[in-house]
Amino acid sequence: MSVRESIADLVARYAWAYDTRNWDALVECFTPDASLSLRVAGGDLAGPFRGHAEIMRLMRDSAAAQDDRRRHVCTNLVVDLSGPDTATARSYLTLISVRGEHLEVVTTGTYTDEVVQTGGVWRLRARHIELDLPADGRRPR
Secondary structure, eight states: OOHHHHHHHHHHHHHHHHHTTOHHHHHTTEEEEEEEEEEETTOOEEEEEEHHHHHHHHHHHHHHTOSSEEEEEEEEEEEEEEETTEEEEEEEEEEEEEETTEEEEEEEEEEEEEEEEETTEEEEEEEEEEESSOTTSOOOO
16 A cells, blocks of 8 residues: 555544544544644634643544534545655545434635654554534534
């Protein structure tokens, strides 16, 4: 598998693990010292959340607050290698909510990732999420 394919697989594994609530698979997407930050609609920065415990607490709390099923669709992946085992990856996010028989695009956004290869596996060392709208259904006024 090429470097780009491996990083695309990492981005997809993250989305799949969150959407299926497979917390063991999700934590494996991050290095132990990883950080995650988030900004919604140009507002204040949330985070950075550091390490597995903080990141997973954020993920679990976010999932617990949802009364729908989410589908994170990641597209337009751009990978820039900065070394043999390091890269920056950027992609678009389209977040879809499934509630009953209804689908709704909740928000769009971007992921900006620092990824590293350790032990032959690519993982997220830093992820920054920029959401264009809140993902909780509330629209900015």
